[in-house]
Amino acid sequence: MASILLTWITCLLCIVTFIRLFTYRRRGARFRRDVSVMATIVMMACITTCFEIVTGKLVIQPAAWPMIVIYGVLAIGLLKTRGNLxxxxxxF
Incomplete structure (x- = not known):
């Protein structure tokens, strides 16, 4: 039961992260290619993770809870900075 809950929490956090990065608007922020490439890589990792979870190929084990904390910190950080990675x- 715990692994199913952790798996879907991971999927939700990846969706939030993907959407926040995808909808980012620069509004005068400086363009930096390295950050843009990193944002693209993070979005690809998030969408791949969600795809693997939905198809049943990825199940998060209870021992991996620190990874979910990291996903949560990333998602909250992106929400606070309006998607600026x-x-x-x-x-900060």
Whole structure:
């Protein structure tokens, strides 16, 4: 039961992260290619994770709860910075 719950929490956090990065608007922020590439990689990882969960190929084990905490911190950081990955990587 715990692994199913953790798996779907992971999927939800990945969806939130993907949507927030996908809907980011620069609004005068400086373009940095390295951050843009990193955002693209994170989005690809999130959508792949969701796809693997939905198809049943990925089940998160209870021992992997620290990974879910990291996903949560990333999602909250992106929500606070309105999708700007640079401050999240820098540490606000």
């Amino acid at each position: 640079a401050p999240v990587l820098r540490g």
